[in-house]
Structures are given as structure tokens and as C-alpha cells.
Amino acid sequence: MSPAAPPSSPPALPSRLLDWRVRFGVLALIWGFSFLFIKVGTEGFAPFQVTFGRLLFGTAVLAVALVVKRDRLPRGARVWGHLTVAAFLLNALPFSLFSYAELTIPSTLAGICNATTPLWGMVLSLVALSEDRPTRVRAAGLGIGFIGVLTVLGAWQGFSGLDVTGTSLALLASFSYAVGWIYVRRTLTGTGATNLSLAGSQVGLATLQLAVVTPLFTSMPESVELVPLLAVIALGALGTGYAMLLQYGLVAEVGPTTAAMVTYFIPVIATAAGVALLNEQLSWNTPVGAVVVLAGAALTQTRRPTHRRTPPPQPLAPAATPAAPVARQAATHT
Secondary structure, three states, X not given: OOOOOOOOOOOOOOOOOOOHHHHHHHHHHHHHHHHHHHHHHOOOOOHHHHHHHHHHHHHHHHHHHHHHHOOOOOOXXXXXXXXXXXXXXXXXXXXXXXXXXXXXXXXXXXXXHHOOHHHHHHHHHHHHOOOOOOOHHXXXXXXXXXXHHHHHHOHHHOOOOOOHHHHHHHHHHHHHHHHHHHHHHHHOOOOOOOHHHHHHHHHHXXXXXXHHHHHHHOOOOOOOOHHHHHHHHHHHHHHHHHHHHHHHHHHHXXXXXXXXXXXXXXXXXXXXXXXXXXXXXXXXXXXXXXHHHHHHHHHHOOOOOOOOOOOOOOOOOOOOOOOOOOOOOOOOOO
8 A cells, every 4th residue: 555746637537526535435445455356366366467467457547547638658768767666666566575475464464564654664764855854753653653563463472373474575565665655756756747647657667567577487377267357357457547546536636635544544444354255363463553553654644844835746656555655755555
């Protein structure tokens, strides 16, 4: 599930006939259900196939939006080179890691791991971004957040009953989001391209990356089951394509800070969906730890008062993925 800077101009889609609160709720539901879609998708397809499918359908939605808006693709070999790296860090790698993780861990745990992205982001920004200095509140948020992670994982029990590999893959996916957004802030600001153009190009490049990798490590399924196929289509068209368009409109209308709040609903919805629809079991430490993680993540997003400036456009990463918080670097989900 990571964030987005306000677009240079309001997107043509989706329509603003709906109140922003309704669209906010729809966005939270789509990104929250993405983890369930991944879980269901992996029941019929290999993880790389799930990732390729979601990227393919997400690219299709964004391509239609580009045509409708008559937006142009970014220009310059250097920009495309940076977009290729961003596509790997923000889409191809984390999407694949979450798909592999959910082979062995519940979708509820994957959704909670996704909420650690802002914690990783703060740690990395202290090293990579000289202007991002820590405050006592943000440092406290970091500590609280990682206490929440240990609570979710049941550290006092020696992580018994926990699939270490799957959980590590999910946490690594969230870490990849954070690395990707640091990279984007350092390389893709001031390109002159719109958010929609950068995001569509980025997701398209990630689709090409998976188109190369997927045949090398998977074989065509002997049969295609309807429910997993529909899950992959929904994951791509809704969670990777349409959700990004919804987020553009929210950021443009109510600002990145308010739009960022959607990040904190994602693990709640992911948990509710996993328990209600997939019969996943919860122990007390999972919801308690999730609340602590979200509280810590919220504190890490606080900043010292600064002169307000309009940030340059940046590409978005779908929150599956999800997420990075919109308020900080402003974009993601799983």
C-alpha cells in the first residue's frame, strides 16, 4: 500500500460527481481488498502470473485514462531509465514479493506488513534525504511502530507458529516501496511530465519486466479457474489502475494530507476481509499490534512547519499495494 504529490492538473477521470468522502471510502475498500485478491489469485496462478496479470490490467486502465485525457508520455532517455528502476522497486518487485508471501501467510498479516512502509521510509530518508531531519515525535513514532511490528509477530513467543519466510517477504515488499520512493524523490522530480503520464509509463514498464520474467519461472496453468481469474482482473483494473485515478482526484481536491489518511484504513479493511471472507484466524496480538503500527506510522509523518511549496509531479505506486503514505512523499498500495 505508498503516496502522491498533487498532480499538475486535475485528472479527467474519475468523475467528481461523487462526494470526495465516497471516493475516499471506495479507494480504501479497493486497496484493503487487494490483499484478499492476491490470496485468491494465487490459488489458481503462480505468484509471478498474478503479478503480471495485475500489472497488465492496471496498465490497460491507465492507458485508457491517458488517451481520454490526451496526455503525452514522458520524454528523454534519462527519464525512462529512472522510470525503469522505479517500476522495479515500486511495482514489479513488491507486487511479486506480496504474491509469494501470501502463499504461506494470511492476507491479514500481509496487509499489516504493508503498513510498515512509512516506518522504513523514515529510516531510509534520514540517510538518503538531507532535508528530512528527525524530530523527537517522529523518532518516537519509529520506535512505537516497530514495537507494533514485534507485537504482530508475537516476538515474546519466539515467533512460534509464524511463517518466517512469508512474513519476511511481505516486510521486504514494504521496504522496497520505501526504497522506491526515496529513489523517485531524488531522480524524477522536475521532469515536467504529469503524474498520470509518469505513473502510466512506470506501470507499463513493470508489465514489460514481468512479461520477461514470468515465462522463465512459470508454465501455463493446465486450467484457468474463474474465481482466481476474476481476482487478478480486479486486482489490476481496480487496485492498480482505477485506484490510482481515484487517488489523483482526491489529492487534487482535498490535498495530500487528507488523502494520506486512506493509508491507515487499508490494514483494517484487509483484516476484516480476510477474517470474514477467507475465514482467516486472528490472535489478540495481531489487531493490537496493527493499531500500534499505525499509530507509530502516523507519528513518523509529522513535520516541522515549513513554507508551503507545490511539489513537482511524481509517479504513484499502487497500494497493494497498496501502500506508502500520501502525506509524506505524497503515494502507494499493494
